[in-house]
Amino acid sequence: MKKMISAGLLVGGLILLYFGYQEYQSIGSEIEEALTGSPNSSVMWMLIGGAVATIAGLVGLLYKK
Numbered sequence: 001m002k003k004m005i006s007a008g009l010l011v012g013g014l015i016l017l018y019f020g021y022q023e024y025q026s027i028g029s030e031i032e033e034a035l036t037g038s039p040n041s042s043v044m045w046m047l048i049g050g051a052v053a054t055i056a057g058l059v060g061l062l063y064k065k
Contacts, residue, residue: 006060013053020046 023029024043033039 010057013050016050
């Protein structure tokens with residue numbers, strides 16, 4: 001059961017990273033970053049959340065008790 005949750009976290013994290021990167025590369029995000037000097041906060045939350053979920057999923061899959 002724990003391996004399934006870890007696999008779900010890994011897949012969900014990778015999906016968040018993908019969509020966060022796509023949003024980061026969008027024209028609207030680039031315009032906002034050019035005007036404000038920092039990326040959109042929702043983009044940052046998607047990238048950070050995706051990284052945390054991916055790392056948690058990898059640790060859960062690789063950790064042997």
